[in-house]
Amino acid sequence: MSVRSSRLPEGVHDAVASAAGSFERLQNTPATWIAPAALFLLVFRLYPLIEAVRMSFTNMSLVEPEYQYVGLESYVSILSSSTFWTMSRVTLIFVAASVVLQITFGMILALAIDYGVKEKLRGSVSTRVAVLSAWVIPGIVIGILWKIMLIETNYGVVNYLLLQAGFDVVAFLSDPQMALLSTITANTWRGTAFSMIMLYAGLQQVPTHLYDAAKVDGARALQRFRYVTIPQIKPVVFINLVLITIYTLNTFDMIMSLTGGGPGHATEVLALFMYLEGFNRFNLGQAAAVAVLMLLVNVLMTAVYMRIFIEEEGL
Incomplete structure (x- = not known):
């Protein structure tokens, strides 16, 4: 039973190497380290803030699923x-x-x-x-x-x-x-x-x-x-x-x-x-x-x- 070589084609190998190099360069940029904190602030801070402002212009209630915008x-x-x-x-x-x-x-x-x-x-x-x-x-x-x-x-x-x-x-x-x-x-x-x-x-x-x-x-x-x-x-x-x-x-x-x-x-x-x-x-x-x-x-x-x-x- 012959063993076939697992070597990737040259084009695929170059693409993988390029992607790995891009990922390595990305790791060395400040954006990589800032992104998790920015994502956390966006999801758990900024979005709730925007949602609270939006809710303040409604008559939203915990017991009524329907609500309307009532302005100020x-x-x-x-x-x-x-x-x-x-x-x-x-x-x-x-x-x-x-x-x-x-x-x-x-x-x-x-x-x-x-x-x-x-x-x-x-x-x-x-x-x-x-x-x-x-x-x-x-x-x-x-x-x-x-x-x-x-x-x-x-x-x-x-x-x-x-x-x-x-x-x-x-x-x-x-x-x-x-x-x-x-x-x-x-x-x-x-x-x-x-x-x-x-x-x-x-x-x-x-x-x-x-x-x-x-x-x-x-x-x-x-x-x-x-x-x-x-x-x-x-x-x-x-x-x-x-x-x-x-x-x-x-x-x-x-x-x-x-x-x-x-x-x-x-x-x-x-x-x-x-x-x-x-x-x-x-x-x-x-x-x-x-x-x-x-x-x-x-x-x-x-x-x-x-x-x-x-x-x-x-x-």
Whole structure:
């Protein structure tokens, strides 16, 4: 039995070699490495964004398969509602307070850890682990944990400690003002870790000789922080500020498990309203309109931050 040669014809062999060479050249181009990320963004980011904008001009519902295009009707209905503006005020307070507190506590922790590492103090690693533990816990779980701690009886952890100290039980979740303060506190506890990571990374990039020169000139610790540290880490502060603002504005999972938006609408932020409108009341059109409005707010705030940090400071 004879064995026939498996050698390809010369024309086919040349075509295969040409295709292999083209593939090898393609592998060495940036497009090959960018394509997977671009495809992911196109499918999971850009398409849902375009679809949400389209849905906002419809009366689409989860319980009705048929829908119609209604133009700006969803936007008019939302913007003419007094409840929407009440939730906008709550959202503004929640976002502003959370962002300021996260930046403040994140900076304090970053400076403390940076000082501890440079001075080789014990506890720097354990402090970072303790702070980061809040960041990796899902928002739903954080809301449940804080709800357990803030139970308005002597069985709640915080109220038990207050009773032991001689104080009365505090209505952390049933009083409107205290409920909003509780959600801000829980969100600050969760988000401080991210600010700490960003700012600590920025502190590592500050040249040591700048601090040495400032010490020689007689600058105190607060003056070194103001005139050396802050100018050097402004780009990091800008990025941190934009990210935590967007993240806080879109927070709904923690609030949903902590207060459910109550009492009344005291803690119902726009992100939670969007979720409830879409998946509790099944009004996908109006939920999409709220999502588009929140996107515009995010873009506007980012533009304001860029105006403040980039154009005026020359970053």
